[in-house]
Amino acid sequence: MYYLLHMPKNNTFCTVRIPFVYYMFICFISFPSLLILPALGNTHSSKRMFPFYSWRTRLLLLLFLAVAVRESWQTEEKTCDLVGEKDKESKKELALLQRLTPLFNKSFESTVGQGSDTYIYIFRVCREAGNHTSGAGLVQINKSNGKETVVGRLNETHIFNGSNWIMLIYKGGDEYDNHCGKEQRRAVVMISCNRHTLADNFNPVSEERGKIQDCFYLFEMDSSLACSPEVSHLSVGSILLVTFASLVAVYIIGGFLYQRLVVGAKGMEQFPHLAFWQDLGNLVADGCDFVCRSKPRNVPAAYRGVGDDQLGEESEERDDHLLPM
Known part of the structure; x- marks a missing residue:
């Protein structure tokens, strides 16, 4: 359901989406005043007939309407806003964001450090990470005290790519306390080609904060979306x-x-x-x-046959000397 709200400050109107449950409740508590009460014409009799109709009911109605408006604004999740005017954004960057659409509903987390210096990094592609109220795309959480630091926000997104990698940059993070001239933090996520996984191995690499300006947090992860299309060709x-x-x-x-x-x-x-x-x-x-074959086929044989008539008679006494005396 949608409500049309009037903004008296600039005399404009805006449309607000209200959940169906709140809409039904508002209709229920406002039904007597909207339909029945004007027809009765008698305020005293109407109050006796509908004792719950009072200034408290009106206040409760306004309270629920405010809650509905607040939830409506929060449920409209923020997404990446590229650097530049709305209608003058880079078509190449828009194409790269469209290429990363399968990662929009995924959340990546990595824990580094030990003891009181243990930090949890939560990263999402063009979706809010952390408490969903700061517009953060990448946050750092101190595990010891639960403090959340925004490393980069979605409203300052920059993206470019190479043959087998995509570089996603979130700017506009929380300001440094004592480093980098107290400038805003910036997250640089290097997405490398890995054809065997949709998205995996999200890890922080380093934090560059030893400069006066242009400091950044560097992260890396693997994804098949960063790979260039395979060109099939025959050998x-x-x-x-x-x-x-x-x-x-x-x-x-x-x-x-x-x-x-x-x-x-x-x-x-x-x-x-x-x-x-x-x-x-x-x-x-x-x-x-x-x-x-190494020899000719018609070479004469090295031997020849001998007939029986060519054999001489054998001596019958040739073995006599072998007999004992």
């Missing part, structure tokens, strides 16, 4: 394979059509150069034999 081997397969297909289809339509072949004879392919195995064997 040399793939190109050769595709070319060879295409040529083979053209040879077979073209040869088949020629044999069938021109020559008039039937059956297996339609296959182009059928005799060559049938004899391919023998040709390969001959080629292998020619390449692999």
